[in-house]
Amino acid sequence: MSVPKILLYYCFTPLADPEAIRLWQRDLCEGLGLKGRILISEHGINGTVGGDIAAVKRYLRKTREYAPFKSMDVKWSDGEGDDFPRLSVRVRDELVSFGAPGELEVNADGVVGGGQRLSPEQLHELVEEKQVTFFDGRNAFEAEIGRFRGAIVPEVETTRDFVAEIESGKYDHLKDEPIVTYCTGGIRCEVLTSLMRNRGFNEVYQLDGGIVRYGEKFGDSGLWDGSLYVFDQRMAVQFSDNAVTIGECFLCGAASDRMTNCHDLSCRVQMVVCDEHVESAACAEHPLVSV
Numbered sequence: 265m266s267v268p269k270i271l272l273y274y275c276f277t278p279l280a281d282p283e284a285i286r287l288w289q290r291d292l293c294e295g296l297g298l299k300g301r302i303l304i305s306e307h308g309i310n311g312t313v314g315g316d317i318a319a320v321k322r323y324l325r326k327t328r329e330y331a332p333f334k335s336m337d338v339k340w341s342d343g344e345g346d347d348f349p350r351l352s353v354r355v356r357d358e359l360v361s362f363g364a365p366g367e368l369e370v371n372a373d374g375v376v377g378g379g380q381r382l383s384p385e386q387l388h389e390l391v392e393e394k395q396v397t398f399f400d401g402r403n404a405f406e407a408e409i410g411r412f413r414g415a416i417v418p419e420v421e422t423t424r425d426f427v428a429e430i431e432s433g434k435y436d437h438l439k440d441e442p443i444v445t446y447c448t449g450g451i452r453c454e455v456l457t458s459l460m461r462n463r464g465f466n467e468v469y470q471l472d473g474g475i476v477r478y479g480e481k482f483g484d485s486g487l488w489d490g491s492l493y494v495f496d497q498r499m500a501v502q503f504s505d506n507a508v509t510i511g512e513c514f515l516c517g518a519a520s521d522r523m524t525n526c527h528d529l530s531c532r533v534q535m536v537v538c539d540e541h542v543e544s545a546a547c548a549e550h551p552l553v554s555v
Contacts, residue, residue: 266316266317266345267316267317268314268315268316268317268342268343268344268345268347269314269315269316269317269320269340269341269342269343270300270312270313270314270320270340270341270342270343270347270496271311271312271313271314271320271323271324271338271339271340272311272312272338272339272340272341272448272449272476273309273310273311273312273324273336273337273338273339273449274308274309274310274311274336274337274359274449274450274451274454275308275309275310275332275333275335275336275337276307276308276359276370276374276375276454277307277308277332277333277370277372277374278306278307278308278332278370278371278372279304279305279306279307279308279309279332280306282304282305282306282355283355285304285309286302286304286353286354286355289302289304289309289311289327289353290351290353292323292326292327293313293323293351293353294351296315296319296320296322296323297315297316297319298313298314298315298319298320298323298351299313299314299315299347299348299349299350299351300312300313300314300347300348300351300352300496301313301348301352301495302352302353302354303354303355303356303359304353304354304355304356304359305355305356305357305358305359305365307358307359307365307368307370308332308359308370309333309336309359310359310360310451312348312495312496313348313351314343314347314348314496315343324338332372337449337450337473339449339473339474339476339477339480341476341494341501343498344497344498346497347496347497347498348496348497349497358455359451359455360423360451360452360454360455361422361423361424362423362424362426362427362455362456362459363424363427364427364459367458367459367462368455368458369458374454375454375455375458376458377458377461377462378453378454378455378457378458378461378470379445379453379457379458379460379461379468379469379470380468380469380470381469381470381472382444382469382470382471382472383472383473383477384471384473384477384478384481384482384486385481387444387469387471387478387487388486388487390442390444390469391487394442395441395442396441396442396443396444396469397415397416397438397441397442397443397444398411398412398413398414398415398416398443398444398445398446398487399415399416399418399435399443399444399445399446400412400415400416400417400418400445400446400447401426401445401446401447401452401453401456402447402448402452402493403420403421403422403423404417404418404419404420404421405421405493405523405533405534405535406448406493408511408512408535408536409490409491409492409493409500409509409510409511409520409521409523409536410475410488410489410490410491410492410493410500410510410511410521411488411489411490411510412444412446412487412488412489413487413488413489415446416435418430423452426456426459427459430459430460430463430465431463435465436464438465439464439465439466440466440467441467442467442469443460443465443467443468443469444469444470444471445457445460445468445469445470445471446470446471446474446475446478447471447474447475448474448475448476448492448493448494448495449473449474449475449476449477450470450471450472450473450474450476450477451474453470453471453474454470456470457469457470475488475492476492479492479503480503483503483504483506484502484503484504484506484507484508485504485506488503489508489510490507490508490509490510490511490521491507491509491511491521493523499522499523499524500521500522500523502521507521509521511536512536513536513537513538513540513541514535514536514537515537515538515541516538516540516541518538518540519538520536520537520538520539521536522536522537522538522539522542523535523536523537524537524542
């Protein structure tokens, strides 16, 4: 019986010929029947692919045979069999679109000048030692259904908004305070922490492996509350049956962790709705969206 699995991964490493990597990855995935989204740049690779577990394992094994990707960071999760509508493999200027490709420096060891990595266990140790500020490195809508307790959630609609946000001055009081950044799988924080350090934030950490790895270790018994937004057709996942519901339907305020796309096909806004209002969600009614 087919067992669907999803692989989330990234690797920052210099690539001399991203287009050649794109063609290889496209052919590899097509040959294995995998779907998902893979981005490649001169700074490395970032992808999420899904399919039968045997095919996904073979994909990972073959990809790691390429020496620069040998130690790439990976996370596994259960799929539902139809998690991605198609396969997309593209070359971009940035693996994560912060709008600052020329600022990022990468060598064979990864991002140069990023924040100090913390394992989930080390994060707990730091919280016991210091008064830390959690800083959400995702788009604001993702945090509506789940976030670290007491975290700052920047008012950003896209990753490209972060540079202006951290240059706005509203977080300058934290420049000499310990800040722990976190995101879904860790890749956004690799870049975000380097951008923050370049702008005078002196004690910046990143949760290694992101929320996914933290959830694997502590589930819902640690510092995380709610559900995790994911970029496939599942939309949201929980780490255990004990997950609390912190999201609220934007129309009626009912507790919900259900995300949906705006029904207006001209926009890409995603929002929290309850089962009763999922058929009528439109961003024109959303209080956080300007239309």
